[in-house]
Amino acid sequence: MSLTHAIMTSLLEKPCTGAELARRFDKSLGYFWQATHQQIYRELGKMELSGLIAAHGMPTARGQQRQFAVLAAGRSELASWCAQEGALRPIKDALLVRMRAAAVLGATGGDTVDILTEMRRHMLLHGEVLARYEAIEAHDFPAGSPRSAADELQLAVVRAGIAYENSWLAWCHQALAALEAG
Secondary structure (H helix, E strand, O other), rough: OOHHHHHHHHHHHHOEEHHHHHHHHHHHHHOOOOOOOOHHHHHHHHHOOOOEEEEEEEEEEEEEEEEEEOHHHHHHHHHHHHOOOOOOOOOOOHHHHHHHHHHHHHHHOOOOOHHHHHHHHHHHHHHHEEEEEHHHHHOOOOOOOOOHHHHHHHHHHHHHHHHHHHHHHHHHHHHHHHHHHO
């Protein structure tokens, strides 16, 4: 996946300024595709030069803000990208590397590292993300409410986040129990 496609998805939902996009990104697609505000602004410039999006001025008290919208070429690119096969994304998690490092340190030199504290902290963080996903599901997709195909796709994305967090928390509980028992 590329940042370009994530940005176009967000802009198709609602054209906005770069600042608005960065804030919205943090609260939606940012759960699945991380980018700094600086990366988003850089990408917006590239996308505009490529003819995928256009910026229009909006008068404000401080001058002119630029609101971005997806052009026909951008819609076409996004549709083409959606139809392509995607690569499986490998796990990239610093906690797992820390755990591996703690194991190697203990096995090779007897150094013990308290990794359990960091694991418990991550459990709390993942629990908070799970609660946010569940709140989104309850608010945006109440049980029994009629849903369009687009709603069902968005709900499936939220439920993927819920499943991921539940799976991560189950693994962490199991790993902590084994480590604390051993």
